[in-house]
Amino acid sequence: MISAASVAVDWSPRDRVGTLVLVPPHPPTDEVAADRAVTPPAALRKLIAGNRRFLAGRTDGGRPGGRRTLPAPEPFALVVTCLDGGLAAESLFDAGYGDLCVVRSAGHVLDRGATASVELAVATLGVALVMVLGHEHCAAVRYAVDTDAPTGDLAYLVDEVRPAVAAADRAVDGGHHRHERGTDRYDRVMRHHVAGTVARVGALPAVREGLDAGTLWLVGARHDRTHGRVRLIA
Template sequence: MSRYLGRPDPVEALARLRAGNVRFTLGTSPPARALNGGVAPQPFAVVVGCIDARVPVEAVFGQGIGAICVVRSAGHVLDRAVMGSVEFAVTDLEVPLVVVLGHDDCRAVAAAYEAVRTGRRPAGARQYLVDEIAPAMPTAGSVDYSLDEATRSHIHRTVATLRQADYLKEALAAHRIDVVGGIYRLESGHVEML
């Protein structure tokens, strides 16, 4: 049982994000600083997203300060810091929903897609990102595969990895939380849940 009264279950949390995204796409989102009585609400979701500045997570979901926790890394790569942040949100803050939010035209996914296709990997720390994303990419030479499909595949793989995390298994089995994926469309502002 959540120690926070009025905490939504995973279904309601996802419904809130979807409704907020509709408000965002219609241009009717509340101001970012809209708080309830001057106090930020307890967060009801954690969103694992990309660092891309074109994806303002709170605005995309039409949420004000304190409603969602946001963890960002290029291509929403799961490293120890990201996993630890999600674990903190789920165990200490008792958020009932984890959302992996990818987006179209993701440069990190495109770099991994290109590396797999050509066999050339980038130098430096970017190589780590490509290596973490590459397993979701098609094998070299796949003709009927697009960057959009690669992005979807990477989102699904990230969701599956989170679902296997020891700290989430019990809560998932008891339906206290859910882990879902979505793709943000830059042109329309719409989040397509996968």
């Protein structure tokens, strides 16, 4: 585990609610670093800086605009996130054309197509960072919490989120995470669901290989839909 400060990210305490970061056990070798346009810590800094520009209304992500010939995509990060309309990663992180790969599904649920997309981005596109991005007021989380007898494919969605519901409730009932008491149940579930998704992504062979080699970081984050801020979460 590392803190945001250890990658030279200037977040004040009020801007942070902890970190959930899987990093390689050893730093990349000079040979590995030389082969990568963006290192994992630099990729994280780029996302955070882009979100700050978005919040300040100073977007300059370098979009191609009216160019007749688009630049070749060179993604430095993959964002796994929800289908919510407010979670357009390219806008939230003020990213340029081709800077990001994005996998979206309701509640960032990982089916086989999604996990294959993650592995493809890591193994062949060379992303240096994978971020699992949850958000407040998530309709998928709310549905999973409130629905007892889902039907059709919605039952699959609920089954994927329910382990986070159980984990969040156990954490409060058992007193394991006292800071969670009094917080919104839906938000607690979202945080546990992000943690579960990070664990699943981290177990994928291509991701595990990147973490072990020092070429990849894996982080979990939360989007404050009211203000647009993205924070690393615990």
